[in-house]
Every structure is written in C-alpha cells, then in structure tokens.
Amino acid sequence: xxxxxxxxxxxxxxxxxxxxxxxxxxxxxxxxxxxxxxxxxxxxxxxxxxxxxxxxxxxxxxxxxxxxxxxxxxxxxxxxxxxxxxxxxxxxxxxxxxxxxxxxxxxxxxxxxxxxxxxxxxxxxxxxxxxxxxxxxxxxxxxxxxxxxxxxxxxxxxxxxxxxxxxxxxxxxxxxxxxxxxxxxxxxxxxxxxxxxxxxxxxxxxxxxxxxxxxxxxxxxxxxxxxxxxxxxxxxxxxxxxxxxxxxxxxxxxxxxxxxxxxxxxxxxxxxxxxxxxxxxxxxxxxxxxxxxxxxx
Numbered sequence: 001x002x003x004x005x006x007x008x009x010x011x012x013x014x015x016x017x018x019x020x021x022x023x024x025x026x027x028x029x030x031x032x033x034x035x036x037x038x039x040x041x042x043x044x045x046x047x048x049x050x051x052x053x054x055x056x057x058x059x060x061x062x063x064x065x066x067x068x069x070x071x072x073x074x075x076x077x078x079x080x081x082x083x084x085x086x087x088x089x090x091x092x093x094x095x096x097x098x099x100x101x102x103x104x105x106x107x108x109x110x111x112x113x114x115x116x117x118x119x120x121x122x123x124x125x126x127x128x129x130x131x132x133x134x135x136x137x138x139x140x141x142x143x144x145x146x147x148x149x150x151x152x153x154x155x156x157x158x159x160x161x162x163x164x165x166x167x168x169x170x171x172x173x174x175x176x177x178x179x180x181x182x183x184x185x186x187x188x189x190x191x192x193x194x195x196x197x198x199x200x201x202x203x204x205x206x207x208x209x210x211x212x213x214x215x216x217x218x219x220x221x222x223x224x225x226x227x228x229x230x231x232x233x234x235x236x237x238x239x240x241x242x243x244x245x246x247x248x249x250x251x252x253x254x255x256x257x258x259x260x261x262x263x264x265x266x267x268x269x270x271x272x273x274x275x276x277x278x279x280x281x282x283x284x285x286x287x288x289x290x291x292x293x294x295x296x297x
Contacts, residue, residue: 001045001046002043002044002045002055002056003019003020003021003043003044003045003046004019004020004041004042004043004044004058005017005018005019005020005025005041005042005043005044006018006020006039006040006041006042006206007036007037007038007039007040007041007042007054007077007206008024008038008205008206008207009038009203009204009205009206010036010037010038010074010203010204011203013028013029013034014026014027014028015027015028015029015034015036015054017042017044017052017054019044024050025044025046025050025051025052026050026051026052027044027051027052027053027054028053028054029053029054030053030054030055034054035057035074036054036057036074037063037065037074037075037076037077037204038075038076038077038203038204038205038206038216038218039076039077039078039079039161039206039214039216040057040058040060040077040078041057041058041060041078042054042055042056042057042058043055043056043057043058060077060078061078061080062077062078062079062080062107062108062109063076063077063107064076064077064079064082064103064104064107064109064163064165065103065228066099066103066221066223066224066225066226067225067226067227067228067290068223068225068227068286068290069225069227069289069290069293069294070293072228075163075165075204075218076163076204076206076216076218078161079107079109079161079162079163079216080109080110080160080161080162081109081110081111081112081156081160081161081162081163082100082103082104082109082110082111082112082162082163082165083111083112083113083114083153083156083162083163083164083165084097084100084101084104084111084112084113084114084165084166085114085116085164085165085166085170085171085172085175086113086114086115086116086127086130086131086166086167086170087115087116087117087127087169087170087171088115088116088117088118088120088121088123088124088126088127089117089120089123090169091123091126091127091130092127092130092166092167092170093167094130094133094275094279095279095282096167096221096223096224097113097134097166098276098279098283099224099225099226099283100165100166100221100224101134101139101237102226102229102234102237102238102283103224103226103237105236105237105238105239106226106229106233106236106237110160111139111140112140112142112156113131113134113139113140113141113142114141114142114144114153114175115127115128115131115141115142115143115144116144116145116146116170116171116174116175117145117146117171118143118144118145119145119147119148133273133275133276136273137239137240137273137276138239142156146171146174146175146178147174147178150175150178150179153175153179154179154211157179157209157211157212157213157215158209158211158212158213159212159213160213160214161213161214161216162213162214162215162216163204163215163216163218164176164215164216164217164218165218165221166220166221167220167221167222168219168220168221168222169220170220172217172218172220173217176207176215176217179209179215180207180209180210180215181210183207183217203219204216204217204218204219205217225286225290226283226286226287227286227287227290227291229287231284231287231288234280234283234284234287235263235280238276238280240272240273240276241263241272241280244262244263244266244271244272245262245263247262248260248261248262248263249261254284255277255280255281263277264277
C-alpha cells in the first residue's frame with residue numbers, strides 16, 4: 001500500500017523517510033534516477049519492516065540547489081526560510097554569502113543571516129564590516145553565540161521549514177544540536193544503520209522542532225554555483241539591483257562599457273555597493289561559461 005512521507009535525509013541513492021504515521025523507513029528510489037532532496041514529500045511503498053521504495057515525488061513549493069557547468073547538487077526542498085550561518089571566526093567569504101542569498105531570492109524564500117561566535121569579540125567589528133553592505137540594503141543579521149542564548153533565533157522557527165546553510169566551521173551543527181534536543185542521537189543512529197560514520201557531515205537532515213516547524217541542517221559549503229539561473233533571474237536575485245533594472249539605454253545591456261548603463265552608474269555613485277556589483281559580474285561570467293560548456297557537450 002502506498003503512503004505519503006517526508007524525506008528527512010538523503011545520502012547517495014539511499015534515503016530516510018518519515019511516514020505521516022511517524023514510522024521511519026530506509027528507502028531506495030524505484031526509478032534509476034534519484035533526484036530527491038531533503039524536505040521532499042514522496043509516495044512510498046513499505047517492502048519490509050523499516051524498508052521501502054520511493055514511487056513518486058510530490059509537487060514542490062521550492063527547491064534550493066547549486067549547479068555549475070557540469071553537475072547539480074540538490075540541497076533542500078519545500079523550504080520557507082533560509083538561514084545563512086556566518087561566524088566571527090573563522091572568517092567567512094562574502095561572495096559565497098551572496099551566492100546563497102541569490103539562490104534564496106530566486107526561490108522567493110525568506111532569509112536571515114546569523115553571525116555566530118559573537119563572544120569572540122576581537123574580530124567582531126571586522127565581521128560586522130563584511131556584513132555592512134548587506135545590512136544597508138535590508139538584510140537582517142542576527143548576532144549570537146551557539147553556546148549562549150538562542151531565544152531570538154528559536155522564535156523565528158515555528159511554522160517554518162528552515163534551512164541552515166553556510167561554510168564549514170561556522171557552527172551550523174552546534175546550532176542544530178542546541179535547537180534540537182535529540183539531533184546528535186539521530187545522527188549517530190542513522191550512521192549506525194548505514195554501517196558508516198562518514199555520512200555524519202555529508203548529508204542534509206530534517207529535524208522536527210519542539211516548538212513546531214522543521215529545521216534542515218546541511219553540509220558545509222565550499223562553493224555555490226548558480227548556473228541554473230538565467231541572466232535576467234541572476235540580476236533580479238540581487239535585491240539592490242531591482243530599482244535600476246530596465247533603466248539602461250540598451251535592453252540587452254551587459255553592464256560593462258555600454259553608454260547610459262543604469263546599474264554601472266548606480267555602482268559608481270554608491271547606490272549599489274561596488275562589492276555587490278563585482279560579485280554580480282563574477283557570477284554572470286560563470287553563468288556564461290556554463291552556457292558555452294553545455295553547448296559544447
């Protein structure tokens with residue numbers, strides 16, 4: 001008998017799902033291709049105690065993933081909120097942060113930036129300075145320490161399907177363990193079921209929160225390609241660009257050397273932060289490379 005379930009962890013071609021009844025299953029997809037993500041709603045058939053197959057993917061409300069010229073990596077589905085975790089130490093990469101924000105904006109998801117390890121005060125001002133261009137255009141930064149009071153972050157979670165995402169070393173797992181009482185136990189349990197400990201930091205996992213809502217913890221990122229976006233979608237994903245889009249003299253303006261370019265003029269006057277404009281040019285160059293590479297394949 002087919003039953004509806006939520007996919008709560010994905011590792012290779014094996015998935016852990018939770019039936020709507022609360023029962024947990026380890027499943028394989030029935031089809032050869034397995035394009036499922038943590039947070040997906042699926043239809044499954046139980047084949048043995050604790051085991052099943054995934055028959056069908058239900059429609060998604062959102063999908064966060066990264067893509068370069070040759071491959072894509074699904075991160076999480078059916079999100080309502082992306083929480084990007086940065087830290088005072090080690091220093092974070094502002095361009096990677098921009099990439100995460102663009103992916104979230106493209107899917108029209110709520111965003112929150114967390115600045116973790118704020119108890120390490122010697123580098124706090126430097127970290128705040130890196131985030132200042134984003135604060136100036138309306139992104140919210142929540143300062144905290146994962147080992148301290150997390151009440152303000154916890155208040156943002158009920159009723160949401162939230163994703164914690166960010167570079168390695170930012171403290172995502174520490175935050176998850178503080179917010180979800182049995183998170184570490186669940187991770188150990190699934191590693192034992194897979195007869196391997198290597199999965200503990202390499203797959204996304206969905207947790208139900210005590211106060212309602214769900215939280216997905218994801219592996220640390222080193223890169224975040226956005227080759228899935230069109231050029232227009234990339235421009236629109238920069239929220240500070242939106243007032244100037246469509247204002248250039250030429251409709252197909254590349255925002256480089258064309259006369260009367262509204263975006264470049266805004267960057268020159270400071271209406272768009274120069275770093276944000278530089279990030280856009282880098283991402284657009286990657287996008288164009290990916291398009292050429294695909295044509296050549």
